[in-house]
Amino acid sequence: MMLIGLAYLACGLLFGLGLALSGMTSPLKVLGFLDVAGAWNPALMLVLGSAVGVAGVAFHFILRRPRPVLGERFHVSGATRADLGLVLGSALFGMGWGICGYCPGPALALLAVPDNPETLPVLAGLGLGILISILTDRLYGPD
Structure with missing residues (x-):
């Protein structure tokens, strides 16, 4: 259980570091992305695209495993x-x-x-x- 907690902490720190380095903790930057009729800032699209790309590749390999490294089974929604x-x-x-x-x-x-x-x-x-x-x-x- 301690190892799972440390994995959660590491993932949270990595996520927070990514947010901070990309500037996505600034609501002005986010609102700039949403302002398509004004001073549009496409930075969020790059951050989002990078995250989706990395996750897509990672999940392709992760879900081929018989089970998670720190769990008994994968929890994947059956919603279609x-x-x-x-x-x-x-x-x-x-x-x-x-x-x-x-x-x-x-x-x-x-x-x-x-x-x-x-x-x-x-x-x-x-x-x-x-x-x-x-x-x-x-x-x-x-x-």
């Missing part, structure tokens, strides 16, 4: 199509991201920055969204 919950949730996430410029990862990473109170309402909203998700899964089931 988008449902109303996915579409509405994605739209709400996108609206929130577009309004404030914070994605959950950078908002969490910015907790390490002193005197940055603007991330607290974002994280409160994120927590509320997670709570609503848990409650709706309990009421209606996850799928």
Whole structure:
């Protein structure tokens, strides 16, 4: 269990380092990407494309293994199509991201920055969204 915790920590540190080095912890940079009619900044597309490319290649090899290195089995969704919950949730996430410029990862990473109170309402909203998700899964089931 300790090894799994260390793996989570290493992945989180790598993710946070990537966010910091790419400048994606800056909501102004993210909002600049979303401003296609104004001063558009394509940097987020490069960061996203790089992440998807690396993950795509890695998953190709990882899922060929009989089981994960630190687990008993792979946990892969069996969903094959988008449902109303996915579409509405994605739209709400996108609206929130577009309004404030914070994605959950950078908002969490910015907790390490002193005197940055603007991330607290974002994280409160994120927590509320997670709570609503848990409650709706309990009421209606996850799928």
